[in-house]
Amino acid sequence: MKEVEGKGGYMVESPITGGLDALRKGQMVAYVGGRKDVTDAIMPILEVSWWWWWW
Numbered sequence: 001m002k003e004v005e006g007k008g009g010y011m012v013e014s015p016i017t018g019g020l021d022a023l024r025k026g027q028m029v030a031y032v033g034g035r036k037d038v039t040d041a042i043m044p045i046l047e048v049s050w051w052w053w054w055w
Contacts, residue, residue, distance in 0.1 A: 010038040016050070 001011045012034035022028050030050040032039050039046075 010035060012038055012042060014046070 004011045012032065014030045014032050016028050016030050018028045028050050030046060032046065
């Protein structure tokens with residue numbers, strides 16, 4: 001993560017769970033990890049992409 005930030009970027013991890021059935025039902029869940037200020041900035045994207053997210 002320090003290498004990415006050293007070049008002016010930010011790292012956010014967001015693995016998903018739920019499988020194909022949840023995907024078809026629009027119920028995928030994302031686990032979000034990273035700096036709070038950065039995840040707050042991308043939250044509008046996550047809110048329309050996933051049924052539920054966990055930071």
